[in-house]
Amino acid sequence: xxxxxxxxxxxxxxxxxxxxxxxxxxxxxxxxxxxxxxxxxxxxxxxxxxxxxxxxxxxxxxxxxxxxxxxxxxxxxxxxxxxxxxxxxxxxxxxxxxxxxxxxxxxxxxxxxxxxxxxxxxxxxxxxxxxxxxxxxxxxxxxxxxxxxxxxxxxxxxxxxxxxxxxxxxxxxxxxxxxxxxxxxxxxxxxxxxxxxxxxxxxxxxxxxxxxxxxxxxxxxxxxxxxxxxxxxxxxxxxxxxxxxxxxxxxxxxxxxxxxxxxxxxxxxxxxxxxxxxxxxxxxxxxxxxxxxxxxxxxxxxxxxxxxxxxxxxxxxxxxxxxxxxxxxxxxxxxxxxxxxxxxxxxxxxxxxxxxxxxxxxxxxxxxxxxxxxxxxxxxxxxxxxxxxxxxxxxxxxxxxxxxxxxxxxxxxxxxxxxxxxxxxxxxxxxxxxxxxxxxxxxxxxxxxxxxxxxxxxxxxxxxxxxxxxxxxxx
Numbered sequence: 261x262x263x264x265x266x267x268x269x270x271x272x273x274x275x276x277x278x279x280x281x282x283x284x285x286x287x288x289x290x291x292x293x294x295x296x297x298x299x300x301x302x303x304x305x306x307x308x309x310x311x312x313x314x315x316x317x318x319x320x321x322x323x324x325x326x327x328x329x330x331x332x333x334x335x336x337x338x339x340x341x342x343x344x345x346x347x348x349x350x351x352x353x354x355x356x357x358x359x360x361x362x363x364x365x366x367x368x369x370x371x372x373x374x375x376x377x378x379x380x381x382x383x384x385x386x387x388x389x390x391x392x393x394x395x396x397x398x399x400x401x402x403x404x405x406x407x408x409x410x411x412x413x414x415x416x417x418x419x420x421x422x423x424x425x426x427x428x429x430x431x432x433x434x435x436x437x438x439x440x441x442x443x444x445x446x447x448x449x450x451x452x453x454x455x456x457x458x459x460x461x462x463x464x465x466x467x468x469x470x471x472x473x474x475x476x477x478x479x480x481x482x483x484x485x486x487x488x489x490x491x492x493x494x495x496x497x498x499x500x501x502x503x504x505x506x507x508x509x510x511x512x513x514x515x516x517x518x519x520x521x522x523x524x525x526x527x528x529x530x531x532x533x534x535x536x537x538x539x540x541x542x543x544x545x546x547x548x549x550x551x552x553x554x555x556x557x558x559x560x561x562x563x564x565x566x567x568x569x570x571x572x573x574x575x576x577x578x579x580x581x582x583x584x585x586x587x588x589x590x591x592x593x594x595x596x597x598x599x600x601x602x603x604x605x606x607x608x609x610x611x612x613x614x615x616x617x618x619x620x621x622x623x624x625x626x627x628x629x630x631x632x633x634x635x636x637x638x639x640x641x642x643x644x645x646x647x648x649x650x651x652x653x654x655x656x657x658x659x660x661x662x663x664x665x666x667x668x669x670x671x672x673x674x675x676x677x678x679x680x681x682x683x684x685x686x687x688x689x690x691x692x693x694x695x696x697x698x699x700x701x702x703x704x705x706x707x708x709x710x711x712x713x714x715x716x717x718x719x720x721x722x723x724x725x726x727x728x729x730x731x732x733x734x735x
Contacts, residue, residue, distance in 0.1 A: 266381075267436070268300040268322070268422035274342035281430055283344070284326065287351035288428045290361015293329040293589055294354070295567060296426040298322075298342065299608040302383065303419035308395035310411065316388075323608040328354040329590050330363050336611040366593060368431045372570040376554055376561045377464035379436035382418040385467040391416055394471055402446055402480040408491070409484065410454070411447035416440075418467055425568040433568035439463075439559065439715060441704065442470040446483040448491055455676075457487030458661070461702025463557045486643065486662055489674045496639070496678035496732030497665065502692070503680060503728045504635050504666070506642035507628070508699035511720035515619050515707070516649040517656040517684030518549065522576045522584075523602075523614040523709075524591035526651055533654040533685050534582060542582045543688035546624050549577040551586055553601060553617030559703040560618040560717035567603035567612050574600045576619075577688075588614045606712040616707060620719025624694025628722040631693045633669035639678060639730060640664045640671060654684035657731070679731035687725050695722030 271277040280296060288294035300322040307315045325338040326347065335357025337350035386394075395414045402412045421437040441462030447454055459482035462470060469475060505513065526532035534542060543549075553562045553571035562571045567589050576584050587595070588603030591614055604615035632640055643662030649655070658680045665672040700719040707716040 268424070270298045270342055270424055275344065275347070277426070279344055280347060280426060283347045283351045284426060285428050287326060287355045288328045288358070288365065290363050291328045291330050291358045291365065292363040292593065293366045294327050294428060296324060296326050297566065297605070297608055298324045298424040298426070299421065301419060301421045301607065303417070304383065305415065305417045306391055306395060307413065307415045308392070308399055309413040311399060313392055313395070324350070325608040325611070326350040326354050327611055328358050330358045332594060333357045334590065334611055338609045365428060366589060368427050368429055369569040369599070371433070372564065374554070374570065375563050376556045376571070377563070378438060378466065380438065380466060381420050382438045382440050382466050383420065386471065398444065398476050398480060401477060402444060402484065405481065405484050406448065406488070408448040408450050409446055410449045413445040415443045416467070416470070423566070427568065433564050435563050437464060437562070438466065440465060440467045440470060442476060442479065443704070444476070444479050444483045446480070446487045448484070448487045450491055453491065455487050455490035455493070457483045457485065457490065459483040459486065461704045463559050463703040464561055465557045489662055490676060493674040493676035496663070496675040496730065498730055498732040500727055500729050502635055502638040502724060502726050503730070504632055504638065504640045505720060505723045505725065506640065507695065507697045507720055507722050509701040509718065510641060510644050511620055511701060511718035512644050512705065513647070513656065513658055513680070514549065514621055514720055515616060515705070515716065515718045516647055517654055517682070517687060519551070519616050519619045520649065520651050520709070521654055521684060522586060523616070524585045524587040524595060525614050527585050528591050528595050531652050533652065533683070537582050540582055541580050542685060543577050543580040544691040545580045546694050547577055547580050547688060547691055548575065548622040549619070550575055550622060551602065551616055551619045555618050555700070555717070558618050558700065558717045559705060559715045560616065562604070562617060565601045565603045565612070566605045569599050569601040569603060571601045571617065574602070586614045586616060588612050604714050606714055610712050613710065613712070615709060615714055616716050618700065618717035618719065620698065620700060621694070621721060623696045623698035623721040626693045626695050628695040628697045631695055631722050631724050632666060632671065634693065635666045635724065636668060638666055639675065640666050641678070641680065655682070656684065657681050675732070677732055681729040681731055687728070690726040691723055692726050693724040697721050
């Protein structure tokens with residue numbers, strides 16, 4: 261069976277489209293909005309660890325979700341059975357949110373012919389045995405890079421999500437979304453001390469670019485470099501000081517501390533630190549924050565969102581002024597603004613909500629090296645791990661995976677155990693310099709919200725932020 265013949269076509273293979281539309285119309289009669297979301301997803305994950313294949317998994321699922329929206333209430337039901345009987349049961353449940361009706365069905369989004377990634381099935385790129393052989397080759401290569409390497413872990417994942425969206429007015433939208441990733445972790449040991457380093461990434465493309473020798477060798481070398489840096493790291497200082505953030509992946513701090521606070525639902529409910537501040541200055545001059553789901557092949561990009569809206573580039577903060585929120589259809593309607601193509605869901609078993617795609621800050625005019633040289637006494641943070649954020653006030657705590665002491669503009673010893681503590685709104689106001697080197701991350705972001713996970717991208721230029729609290733073991 262070729263790839264074209266195996267495509268997800270639920271209205272050709274499982275459901276009669278006219279019957280499904282009739283059921284959807286009955287569920288959404290008198291509603292403000294609603295849709296039938298159908299999905300098939302296949303995913304594979306391989307982990308080569310300790311010199312052998314440790315795990316190999318493959319998963320295939322399909323199902324539908326039916327939603328009816330009236331005002332602030334949404335009825336949602338889902339099933340793994342693509343049958344007319346299952347649709348009828350779901351419609352009865354979703355219909356409860358509409359009650360006696362009285363709503364006016366919102367117009368569908370205009371059709372789009374844009375595509376920002378291939379619709380080719382990534383599972384056709386290489387046989388299973390070939391992937392296992394490649395992971396073993398990567399393991400051997402990484403171990404040979406340095407005699408201090410004692411452990412290597414290599415993971416390769418691929419997924420292919422195919423969706424169809426049917427609206428009560430009969431319009432249909434569809435998308436096919438590949439997602440691939442290669443990660444390498446290295447542990448080194450010297451004089452009884454062990455440290456680790458990680459590198460990798462991917463995007464909405466085939467596995468082939470990740471399987472090219474030049475690519476995976478550079479990833480392995482980067483993982484080793486980070487591990488060796490940490491091997492000589494000293495305990496982090498503690499106190500309030502200026503911090504320089506490196507470009508790229510450190511944008512995860514922007515995503516968490518600022519991005520979630522700019523999602524429409526939090527602002528409609530006034531639970532965001534940015535609620536009610538539209539048109540006001542919320543950041544230093546020069547700060548422009550974008551959410552853009554239209555960047556080709558990026559992990560967070562989507563041709564259409566999970567309500568059928570075309571993805572777009574949305575300016576959230578412009579030169580320090582709050583100018584927009586990220587919106588799904590329901591929150592946009594309730595707030596009296598336009599939807600922005602940010603209605604996303606983890607799967608057919610979840611209702612959509614406002615979510616980020618690729619969120620980043622535009623670059624400025626400063627030379628990155630000069631920003632570091634202007635740092636009198638602080639740290640230069642180039643890599644980040646996990647963190648926690650309180651959306652209501654924007655307070656965050658982030659751990660650094662690679663950072664250095666800086667004194668009078670001179671980069672000193674690497675440090676370990678550093679955490680950055682602050683709040684998003686204050687951090688935006690205290691940005692002192694913006695580099696001209698904006699980078700997007702290598703493609704490894706996942707975002708959680710209300711139990712749902714979706715792939716995202718982040719980005720940042722080199723930044724200097726004044727007065728952050730550093731948590732460390734030195735005083």
